[in-house]
Amino acid sequence: MHKVLVLGGYGFFGKRIAAALARNPHIDVLIAGRDGDKAAAAARALGLAAASGQACDANDPALARRLAHLRIDTVIHTAGPFQTQHYTVARAAIEAGCNYIDLADGRDFVCGITVLDEQARSCGVRVISGASSVPALSSAVVDRYRTQFARLDVIRLGIGTGARVPGLATVQSVFGYCGKPFTHWENGAWTTTHGWHGLHRHRFPQPVGVRWLSHCDVPDLQLFPHRYPSVRTVSFHAGFANGLGHLTVWCLAGLVRLGVLRTIVPFAPSLNRASRWLEPLLSDAGGMFVTLEGQGRDQRPLRITWNLIARRNHGPHIPCGAAIALAGKLASGAGVPAGAMPCMGLLTVKEYLEPLRELDVHEIIE
Numbered sequence: 484m485h486k487v488l489v490l491g492g493y494g495f496f497g498k499r500i501a502a503a504l505a506r507n508p509h510i511d512v513l514i515a516g517r518d519g520d521k522a523a524a525a526a527r528a529l530g531l532a533a534a535s536g537q538a539c540d541a542n543d544p545a546l547a548r549r550l551a552h553l554r555i556d557t558v559i560h561t562a563g564p565f566q567t568q569h570y571t572v573a574r575a576a577i578e579a580g581c582n583y584i585d586l587a588d589g590r591d592f593v594c595g596i597t598v599l600d601e602q603a604r605s606c607g608v609r610v611i612s613g614a615s616s617v618p619a620l621s622s623a624v625v626d627r628y629r630t631q632f633a634r635l636d637v638i639r640l641g642i643g644t645g646a647r648v649p650g651l652a653t654v655q656s657v658f659g660y661c662g663k664p665f666t667h668w669e670n671g672a673w674t675t676t677h678g679w680h681g682l683h684r685h686r687f688p689q690p691v692g693v694r695w696l697s698h699c700d701v702p703d704l705q706l707f708p709h710r711y712p713s714v715r716t717v718s719f720h721a722g723f724a725n726g727l728g729h730l731t732v733w734c735l736a737g738l739v740r741l742g743v744l745r746t747i748v749p750f751a752p753s754l755n756r757a758s759r760w761l762e763p764l765l766s767d768a769g770g771m772f773v774t775l776e777g778q779g780r781d782q783r784p785l786r787i788t789w790n791l792i793a794r795r796n797h798g799p800h801i802p803c804g805a806a807i808a809l810a811g812k813l814a815s816g817a818g819v820p821a822g823a824m825p826c827m828g829l830l831t832v833k834e835y836l837e838p839l840r841e842l843d844v845h846e847i848i849e
């Protein structure tokens with residue numbers, strides 16, 4: 484049995500990952516978070532022993548000893564926001580001799596994970612950051628289609644969520660950069676933009692339809708110009724199913740940009756709660772797109788848009804695919820190289836989506 488500890492295992496994404504892993508006969512799941520009672524209750528809800536729920540703090544100085552004592556093979560770290568974290572959990576995992584996978588969407592966090600590469604290699608463990616929609620799924624989609632291009636010029640990425648509101652850590656992650664400047668690769672130069680600005684309408688395939696989207700600061704903006712050197716533009720936008728909520732955050736981000744507010748992170752708990760009340764009124768459909776533009780092998784302009792459309796509020800399972808698939812690979816002994824790396828080139832689109840096969844999640848290629 485491969486023993487996996489899901490840190491943040493009763494959180495919004497953590498509980499979905501834990502539930503999927505509990506169905507794998509080769510995996511023994513432990514659910515962890517700072518509240519032992521919640522962890523035990525989450526374990527029981529999955530039909531596991533209460534002892535499979537453990538109180539565990541990511542910042543515990545004795546974390547490495549704890550992981551070694553529990554004989555953990557792989558830690559899945561979902562306890563964000565990662566933008567404000569150091570590599571405490573990853574370092575503890577390496578010290579304990581276990582693999583580490585996280586769902587990080589913090590640009591510096593994911594890009595900088597390679598500082599642990601030598602240490603991870605010498606201990607023979609995998610340290611994989613960004614095992615989620617970005618950059619794991621987004622890069623897998625680009626890798627799938629790039630061979631159809633003689634020259635790839637543009638990569639545009641975006642996500643429009645459905646009604647189901649993610650956990651506080653996700654909202655804090657996004658709010659952390661709202662109104663703050665960051666760079667992205669535009670027409671072959673690093674250009675400054677601001678979080679949640681660049682407001683525009685995007686048309687997803689039905690039933691998602693037209694949504695407001697805004698600029699987000701994600702690892703792909705840094706990673707993709709290096710991974711795909713011919714590319715001259717990389718952009719990422721996201722938006723909420725709640726249009727009014729989207730515009731409210733856009734206004735608040737504007738106040739940060741103007742210097743009226745320092746940050747909108749303190750609004751995260753109340754806006755997160757208010758959004759939950761509105762869930763029944765909003766669309767249960769959400770989507771992700773990756774648009775690639777360039778020159779095809781026949782030297783003619785080529786544009787491919789890959790969409791992933793989720794209905795029936797199944798969208799929140801999408802960010803979980805990479806961690807579930809990677810844990811499954813590690814448990815089966817499939818070759819995943821040792822070292823520390825952003826989660827790119829480790830999973831194909833098919834492998835990523837395999838854990839979601841029974842859900843209402845479908846690809847549409849345009």
Ligand SMILES: NC(=O)c1ccc[n+]([C@@H]2O[C@H](COP(=O)([O-])OP(=O)(O)OC[C@H]3O[C@@H](n4cnc5c(N)ncnc54)[C@H](OP(=O)(O)O)[C@@H]3O)[C@@H](O)[C@H]2O)c1
Nearest residue numbers: 491494495496517541562563588615616617650651652656
């Ligand atoms: N890369 C991507 O594409 C992508 C996509 C989606 C989400 N994400 C990231 O995934 C992360 C998780 O999001 P979520 O919506 O699941 O958040 P969430 O519902 O707030 O869950 C976070 C969990 O972590 C636990 N936690 C917080 N601090 C902890 C600590 N010090 N030690 C141990 N456990 C701790 C929380 O429980 P307690 O507070 O009780 O400990 C909670 O169970 C976010 O950072 C988000 O940005 C990334």
